[in-house]
Amino acid sequence: MTAINSPLRGVVIAFAAYAVFAFSDASIKILHGGIPAYEIAFIGSLFGCVALPFIKGRDDSWLDIVRSSNRTLWMLRFVCGAVGAIASIITFTKLPMAEAFCLLFLLPSFVTILSVVFLKEDVRWQRWAAVIVGFVGVLVVLRPGFRELSVGHLAAAIGGLVAAISIVILRKMGPAEKRLSLYGAALLGTLIVSGLLMLSEVVVPTPRQWVFIASYGVLGAAGNVLLMTAARLAPANLVAPPQYSQMLWAIAFGYLVFDDTIDLPMAAGIVLIIFSGLLTLAREKKRGTPLPRAVVSADNQAPLATSADNRVEQP
Numbered sequence: 001m002t003a004i005n006s007p008l009r010g011v012v013i014a015f016a017a018y019a020v021f022a023f024s025d026a027s028i029k030i031l032h033g034g035i036p037a038y039e040i041a042f043i044g045s046l047f048g049c050v051a052l053p054f055i056k057g058r059d060d061s062w063l064d065i066v067r068s069s070n071r072t073l074w075m076l077r078f079v080c081g082a083v084g085a086i087a088s089i090i091t092f093t094k095l096p097m098a099e100a101f102c103l104l105f106l107l108p109s110f111v112t113i114l115s116v117v118f119l120k121e122d123v124r125w126q127r128w129a130a131v132i133v134g135f136v137g138v139l140v141v142l143r144p145g146f147r148e149l150s151v152g153h154l155a156a157a158i159g160g161l162v163a164a165i166s167i168v169i170l171r172k173m174g175p176a177e178k179r180l181s182l183y184g185a186a187l188l189g190t191l192i193v194s195g196l197l198m199l200s201e202v203v204v205p206t207p208r209q210w211v212f213i214a215s216y217g218v219l220g221a222a223g224n225v226l227l228m229t230a231a232r233l234a235p236a237n238l239v240a241p242p243q244y245s246q247m248l249w250a251i252a253f254g255y256l257v258f259d260d261t262i263d264l265p266m267a268a269g270i271v272l273i274i275f276s277g278l279l280t281l282a283r284e285k286k287r288g289t290p291l292p293r294a295v296v297s298a299d300n301q302a303p304l305a306t307s308a309d310n311r312v313e314q315p
Contacts, residue, residue, distance in 0.1 A: 064178050081188075105134075
């Protein structure tokens with residue numbers, strides 16, 4: 001395959017990666033809350049360890065999982081990994097898939113706000129306009145005062161926020177941090193925190209539940225590996241937008257499997273949020289916002305899905 005075709009191959013693989021992530025998230029919803037969220041996070045992360053050999057660099061040591069150039073930020077990412085994993089599981093358990101993705105797609109807006117607060121980035125009116133459009137979309141979807149909000153909506157907001165914090169951490173840590181360390185922080189955070197929470201209650205999964213918990217973990221790991229492959233073949237501005245194809249999978253799963261419905265206001269809100277995210281990505285491309293070496297391929301700057309909850313992290 002020639003180099004000319006590499007970007008196209010990267011985009012195709014990116015679409016495949018996001019499809020795999022959608023199937024992973026659907027595996028959570030199929031469990032219908034029969035297993036506690038922290039137990040799913042723990043067991044899913046154990047299965048997710050299968051991605052580690054693909055993330056480990058040729059010159060890396062396995063001890064690099066716990067090594068860091070900035071222990072404070074590494075520990076913050078450790079906490080974000082655990083909170084994000086549990087929050088995303090609650091989100092997909094409690095909400096229709098399309099609505100869950102819709103709220104989690106607020107990630108670029110959260111990144112913009114946090115970048116101003118903590119990184120002192122100069123954000124111009126176009127990016128603020130994208131943030132406003134995104135939050136208007138959320139209000140259209142949620143319609144507070146006209147429909148009942150649940151713990152799933154709160155979990156989605158928390159999940160999007162901690163994922164945004166993780167991205168700001170990636171930018172702050174710079175090129176010194178190894179990819180294995182960044183992935184390891186989130187993975188270990190999920191394993192340890194959810195493992196401690198399991199001490200209070202352990203539900204023994206049925207054989208059928210084991211299948212879907214394993215599906216959640218293994219497919220999440222596979223999605224990460226596919227996304228890394230896409231990152232080696234195509235630039236970030238081509239790899240990132242296919243993330244929104246997850247909404248099509250969410251609608252399909254909702255209609256065919258979960259009997260979810262999408263009314264007109266929700267559809268309008270989804271369109272606004274996706275437009276907000278794409279506008280933010282376009283502005284980031286124009287500004288040339290870099291990612292740390294730890295989360296890009298050797299050949300170009302592209303996002304790596306590094307959080308244990310399978311959410312894709314990108315600027």
